[in-house]
Amino acid sequence: MADKITPRATDYSQWYIDIVLNAKLADYSPVKGSMVIRPRGYAIWERIQAEMDRRFKETGHENAYFPLLIPMSFLQKEADHVKGFKPELAVVTHAGGEELEEPYCIRPTSETIIWAMYKNWIQSWRDLPLLYNQWANVMRWEKRTRLFLRTSEFLWQEGHTAHETQKEAEEEALRMVEVYRDVVERHLCVPVLMGMKSEAEKFAGAVHTLSIEAMMQDKKALQAGTSHYLGQNFAKAFDVQFQNREGKLEHVYATSWGTSTRLVGAVIMTHSDDKGLVLPPSLAVDQVVIVPILRNDSKVAVIAHAEGLLATLKAAGVRARLDSDDSQSPGWKFAEWEMRGVPVRVEVGPKDMAAGHVMFARRDTGEKFTVPAGEIGTKAVEVLEAIQKNLFERAKKFRDDNTHVITNYDDMKAFFGLAGEDAAGTANAKGGFADALWCGDAVCETRLKAETKATIRCLPHDRQEGIHGSCALCGAPARHRAVFARAY
């Protein structure tokens, strides 16, 4: 039985947790900072995984698997990398009943162990490119966690590619962030901005980082995927050289890119409402649930009829199920299936049966309408497509409505509120995306972050031409257009 879900307007954070726990997507675990992904949550991840994996293979990538443990000395080899990750490491000091000579850390990301292997596998330009991806668990010890969005252990994929030239590697980094954008927008129905990170926000060890950024319903940003151009940093750290086409030794150019179970959190936070989970049809295990209205005198006939409808839906390629449990009332079941996020509910009772129709209820809009029983298959397909489209459009409108051009520092502070205020605690909070010109100086960025908690989410890729004007933070000539926001 579903507990009450805290309304978004009351406490947005609690609303999110209530949905995750009540819809049985995940649970807290006895291991500090680690979560358990329950079957209904894991099924969402499996669908995201399947689509990502298909797209990676389509773009020429192969899956491989590298060790969970990384010798501590490997982390030290790339100076920025170790600085970025050292505070978050979990360390194995004992194994097989003995103290280890050199401790291992549990991978926070796998660049170092992978580049140690690439050294053995790459000799000539003929060995390039290496286009590898790994599906794995990683661990970054977090003090403050939130189910799916930030946990010490999480599941992800990490692509690690090696190339002959800077140009090829930069194209790869861009290609993969575009794959992310496309999957996240079309499959997860989450609109994103894609662009370069500022120096302060880039990956520890990258030359530059591209990211996709979504807006949640409390107007905060959520980083949904990153793709890094690593230059020759890791090749130099691990001495990976190849004989180029001119016969000269050169260090290899690299990328890495990742998305994680955080995407499940992004989907939940973007679409759900005060009744519970709302899922895009593409990610729903059950796209349609048939709830028959059972009365003693007509129960057998109605269930038989509903079974026929179920078969028609399945034949139409719809993932459908029938809830013929009669220990619960239809009203209870309606609420339960709404809470679980099934996109379409089909109601059918003796009167509907006699009239030759069924009742459709859309989870996204709440609309209800009758459909001739004979058209249930085609109509379901049509409505599911409409829901998939509507969820994206609705989220995009919300983001656009909450994106404002800001031109000076006072407006910026007024827009975000000060760091001390709990401006992001409810759905009625201040803030959103501030679209503003920026001089490129980290000093401006740091000052704004200290005062308002807002950071540069990215420099949107398609907004960097013809920059004129002055930095919204300091008034100096602008070099970039940036999107600022408070973020998860």
Add this chain to the structure above:
Amino acid sequence: MADKITPRATDYSQWYIDIVLNAKLADYSPVKGSMVIRPRGYAIWERIQAEMDRRFKETGHENAYFPLLIPMSFLQKEADHVKGFKPELAVVTHAGGEELEEPYCIRPTSETIIWAMYKNWIQSWRDLPLLYNQWANVMRWEKRTRLFLRTSEFLWQEGHTAHETQKEAEEEALRMVEVYRDVVERHLCVPVLMGMKSEAEKFAGAVHTLSIEAMMQDKKALQAGTSHYLGQNFAKAFDVQFQNREGKLEHVYATSWGTSTRLVGAVIMTHSDDKGLVLPPSLAVDQVVIVPILRNDSKVAVIAHAEGLLATLKAAGVRARLDSDDSQSPGWKFAEWEMRGVPVRVEVGPKDMAAGHVMFARRDTGEKFTVPAGEIGTKAVEVLEAIQKNLFERAKKFRDDNTHVITNYDDMKAFFGLAGEDAAGTANAKGGFADALWCGDAVCETRLKAETKATIRCLPHDRQEGIHGSCALCGAPARHRAVFARAY
């Protein structure tokens, strides 16, 4: 370029390693006891995974994900379990820059963390059964490792189910070992014996263990999957009780079952030969490779023709590729594709083109025969099916030829040779499966193991009726028919 592969008759262990390394299935890593699974090896695992996962879902199971780390105190709660696994644990003592109050171990298997969660999720018989599976990495610190077959970290799936009754749980354990048998025999073409483990060989914490056991080409046994009936052991250790249909509190009945990347090793060892890898068509990324015979005057025409053949093969549902690289000779390429284990090679040159046929070469038997070019699709499907069948039959014949009924201890010692002799070092070694009656006493089992290294692999499920006669080890009245072998 392929290095030479050591023949099986010379050094079976080295032959196996040569194949794994030369076919680029896996590599050694800088992490003690851990391997890297390279793309060609991982692709085999992905196909095994996909088939297993499909079968698990078909039998009503759902996937979930539990934490990598387990509090050390949890391991202690089931006495046999901790005794079995403690010597192999990797222990995390520090995280986030601090020493942990309680150390965590990296999961060697997940019963304890899962049953700690089940306690929260199970109250009534209405919550049962829970039929969960997890795809994950686990770690058991091993002193002596072998690529795929025994590594400190490995990938696996572990099913963990909870039931109302002993009967249901025992049926589940049997159902899942039968799923394993079916997938391993039909998909991997590896014949197995299924049966109960002896007390000495069962899982630490189980009431009983069922396993499937294969025979490798050196006549040693390989355990390829296990399914455990856990009784109420873990439910008692973690205090997981449910209200049964009579309204009384009772401890839950459990099973767990697992298969791992070891199966990739089983496939390699069972089918391969001195030329390299041999793969069942069901597991091969490339089922057919077309190698065109390229001469300067006809190259363009032959490649165009071969591209047409490739399209026909793909249209017939065959995973095919064309190797039109002309920097290597056809002979070199033949050897290379044989080493990589592609089931069918199609050769086509200008003469074949003129004659309207192609040449087929079967990887399993080495047979070569011409096929009319117009029939390439249907013929490829037919030959791939024949190879799938032949690999299983061939392996089964080998196992049956090397299985002998043994009735007394002297014959047993002669069959296996003494433990000091390197009886299992080559393909010409002594031994195999000894099919023998057994009294059921662990003393007999221990003595044989000490003297010959042979252990009871299982008590074959279909050979336990009408047992008459005396134990082949001690002469006492027999209670079981057992299969003894040296094992990996």
